Amino acid sequence: MKRILIFLLVFLTAVGLTGCGGAETGTSEEASGQVFAMDTVMSFTAYGGDGEGAVQQAQEVVSQMEELLSRTREDSQVSRLNAADGQQMAVDPALGKLIQAAGAYRALTGGSFDITIAPVADAWGFIKDVQQVPDSQTLAERLALVDGSQVQVTERDGTWYVRLGQGQSVDLGGIAKGYVSDLLEGAYAEHGVSSGVVYLGGNVYVRGAKTDGTAWRVGVQDPHAPEDGSAYAAILLLQDAFAVTSGGYQRNFEMDGQLYHHILDPATGRPAQSGLLSVTVVADATGRTQLEDDPGNGTMCDALSTALFVLGEERALDLWRAEKEAFDLVLVTEDGRVVLTEGLADRYEAIEGSGYTYEIVS
Amino acid sequence: MRSYPELRPSGWDGLVAALVAALAVLCAAVTWTAPAEDSGSLTAVITVDGTEVERIPLDGETEQTVRGNGYTLHVVVTETEVFVASSDCPSQDCVETAPISQPGRSIVCLPARVIIQLEGGAASPDVDAVIG
Amino acid sequence: MKLTTHQLTACAVLTAMALALSYLEGLFPLTAAIPIPGIKLGLANIVTLFALYALGPGQAMLILVARCILGAVFAGNMNALIFSLLGGVTAMAVMIGLSRLRRLSVYGVSIGGAAAHNCGQVAAAVLTLGNGAPVYYLPVLLAVSLLTGALTGLVSASLFRALSHTGIMKG
Numbered sequence: 001m002k003r004i005l006i007f008l009l010v011f012l013t014a015v016g017l018t019g020c021g022g023a024e025t026g027t028s029e030e031a032s033g034q035v036f037a038m039d040t041v042m043s044f045t046a047y048g049g050d051g052e053g054a055v056q057q058a059q060e061v062v063s064q065m066e067e068l069l070s071r072t073r074e075d076s077q078v079s080r081l082n083a084a085d086g087q088q089m090a091v092d093p094a095l096g097k098l099i100q101a102a103g104a105y106r107a108l109t110g111g112s113f114d115i116t117i118a119p120v121a122d123a124w125g126f127i128k129d130v131q132q133v134p135d136s137q138t139l140a141e142r143l144a145l146v147d148g149s150q151v152q153v154t155e156r157d158g159t160w161y162v163r164l165g166q167g168q169s170v171d172l173g174g175i176a177k178g179y180v181s182d183l184l185e186g187a188y189a190e191h192g193v194s195s196g197v198v199y200l201g202g203n204v205y206v207r208g209a210k211t212d213g214t215a216w217r218v219g220v221q222d223p224h225a226p227e228d229g230s231a232y233a234a235i236l237l238l239q240d241a242f243a244v245t246s247g248g249y250q251r252n253f254e255m256d257g258q259l260y261h262h263i264l265d266p267a268t269g270r271p272a273q274s275g276l277l278s279v280t281v282v283a284d285a286t287g288r289t290q291l292e293d294d295p296g297n298g299t300m301c302d303a304l305s306t307a308l309f310v311l312g313e314e315r316a317l318d319l320w321r322a323e324k325e326a327f328d329l330v331l332v333t334e335d336g337r338v339v340l341t342e343g344l345a346d347r348y349e350a351i352e353g354s355g356y357t358y359e360i361v362s
Numbered sequence: 363m364r365s366y367p368e369l370r371p372s373g374w375d376g377l378v379a380a381l382v383a384a385l386a387v388l389c390a391a392v393t394w395t396a397p398a399e400d401s402g403s404l405t406a407v408i409t410v411d412g413t414e415v416e417r418i419p420l421d422g423e424t425e426q427t428v429r430g431n432g433y434t435l436h437v438v439v440t441e442t443e444v445f446v447a448s449s450d451c452p453s454q455d456c457v458e459t460a461p462i463s464q465p466g467r468s469i470v471c472l473p474a475r476v477i478i479q480l481e482g483g484a485a486s487p488d489v490d491a492v493i494g
Numbered sequence: 495m496k497l498t499t500h501q502l503t504a505c506a507v508l509t510a511m512a513l514a515l516s517y518l519e520g521l522f523p524l525t526a527a528i529p530i531p532g533i534k535l536g537l538a539n540i541v542t543l544f545a546l547y548a549l550g551p552g553q554a555m556l557i558l559v560a561r562c563i564l565g566a567v568f569a570g571n572m573n574a575l576i577f578s579l580l581g582g583v584t585a586m587a588v589m590i591g592l593s594r595l596r597r598l599s600v601y602g603v604s605i606g607g608a609a610a611h612n613c614g615q616v617a618a619a620v621l622t623l624g625n626g627a628p629v630y631y632l633p634v635l636l637a638v639s640l641l642t643g644a645l646t647g648l649v650s651a652s653l654f655r656a657l658s659h660t661g662i663m664k665g
Contacts, residue, residue, distance in 0.1 A: 036412075367547050
């Protein structure tokens with residue numbers, strides 16, 4: 001009997017010694033929420049820490065940002081700024097920083113991302129869902145208003161001021177969701193969330209790894225089958241990262257046998273024809289960009305995905321080669337290739353039978 | 363002299379192996395020919411503006427009318443999949459969305475603020491999120 | 495159960511060996527070749543088989559339970575405990591039964607144990623998931639257990655042969 005007791009004692013000590021290692025892998029509670037905002041459905045899941053608090057704050061942040069940035073709400077700051085007709089206006093610091101960041105990405109991409117595209121987008125009817133092909137005179141008039149360099153952002157004693165050019169208006173649709181994802185990264189960090197997904201339409205932020213320790217699996221929608229939610233061009237294996245996809249298949253209309261999509265080239269005022277079907281930009285959530293007052297990598301991914309779609313494969317890859325450390329790309333081309341930059345070489349899965357050929361570039 | 367335990371296989375061991383093989387074949391016959399129930403117990407969860415309004419198990423053909431934000435959707439639930447048969451919403455995205463049959467998949471109608479999501483089932487979803 | 499020092503030492507050494515074999519097996523997962531959950535060589539079964547013949551059912555069971563619990567603790571995964579325990583105990587019960595049939599060799603006992611182990615694991619999966627889907631894998635697991643069972647039987651037979659002169663074997 002005594003010997004059995006000794007056996008048990010030794011055994012229990014062993015359990016005690018290693019027990020602390022085992023405790024942490026316990027499954028933590030999932031907190032989740034869904035909200036319709038910014039013309040899309042957003043969902044949040046969070047594990048660990050104060051997940052409920054994080055999800056609640058996420059929903060508050062989203063509704064605040066929508067109030068600030070929406071172009072369809074007449075009382076939003078963006079709507080009032082667009083109606084200010086060249087007058088300087090004091091704005092929320094969030095809006096000021098965002099417009100400043102938009103200017104920086106405009107400069108970085110040689111003008112292929114420009115928030116002052118709004119008058120042209122309106123002529124196409126992409127905002128109000130009544131789509132049409134504008135006549136060339138309307139297009140020329142509206143295009144003359146597109147010039148992001150006229151937008152002035154100044155900060156004095158903590159107050160932010162924005163002045164648009166005469167007749168100009170801005171649309172932050174190409175950057176707002178990325179900015180929200182940056183804010184939500186902050187909210188998740190504040191609440192000690194260890195793992196989770198923030199899903200904002202074409203934007204996603206994955207925090208940490210999954211609760212089983214493996215990477216999050218993020219499918220890149222197959223542009224050839226936009227209506228099929230289980231058709232992917234590739235699956236990305238991501239941890240602590242932002243990923244944003246822009247593609248012409250996301251919103252478009254057909255007229256006289258021609259397909260017109262919503263990503264407009266600021267140089268021509270027409271849907272960009274760059275040989276790409278979609279662009280996905282991936283960046284670490286922990287890294288930082290070089291920009292002053294930089295809102296974060298989520299904002300960068302969102303702005304760049306639009307800009308690089310306009311630029312096309314070659315120029316997109318040139319830009320990537322200049323900023324290799326900052327982000328990675330997945331380009332789906334019209335000729336059936338999926339081009340991935342080298343940082344994703346061991347973080348993706350090809351889709352068998354999808355018909356795509358996969359290329360890694362360096 | 364026979365040693366204990368017996369170290370050389372005999373016909374009796376063959377019998378054990380044959381029994382195991384027979385069991386494998388029997389199990390295969392039972393589980394693999396049974397109607398495909400590996401989808402487990404899938405449930406279509408319908409939410410309108412974030413509030414859950416309906417849970418429908420995928421166990422037979424039913425049609426459900428869902429109203430949200432002034433629009434009306436007709437959702438069809440079969441034993442294997444869920445789709446929106448018709449909707450009076452302006453975008454028609456929900457109707458054009460391919461039928462869903464995997465857990466975690468969803469059909470979203472933005473104008474009506476309706477989400478139809480599949481929950482449960484044995485297979486885990488192949489991705490955690492889809493971008494684009 | 496009263497254990498002599500000799501028996502206690504033997505149990506401890508065999509438990510350690512079983513754990514080491516489990517760990518070794520984890521380094522070369524069979525699931526990489528055949529992607530079916532729960533598929534493995536079952537090298538630790540060699541120890542169980544040896545203990546069953548050399549020390550008897552009681553101590554063999556003690557080693558098995560200790561190995562399962564310690565293995566789960568070392569892996570930091572208590573969820574795996576129910577799987578290994580249910581699989582292991584089912585296998586043990588079947589092997590105790592089969593080993594009584596003196597006409598059966600180590601091979602038959604080993605194959606029976608491997609098959610029973612898989613049945614137990616699938617039962618554990620069904621219990622924890624509350625879903626009958628894992629049964630789908632059982633036919634393949636059983637087929638594979640014919641091979642892995644024969645393999646561990648072969649290793650055990652060689653082991654017994656090598657040890658036969660030491661008089662360590664009961665019976």
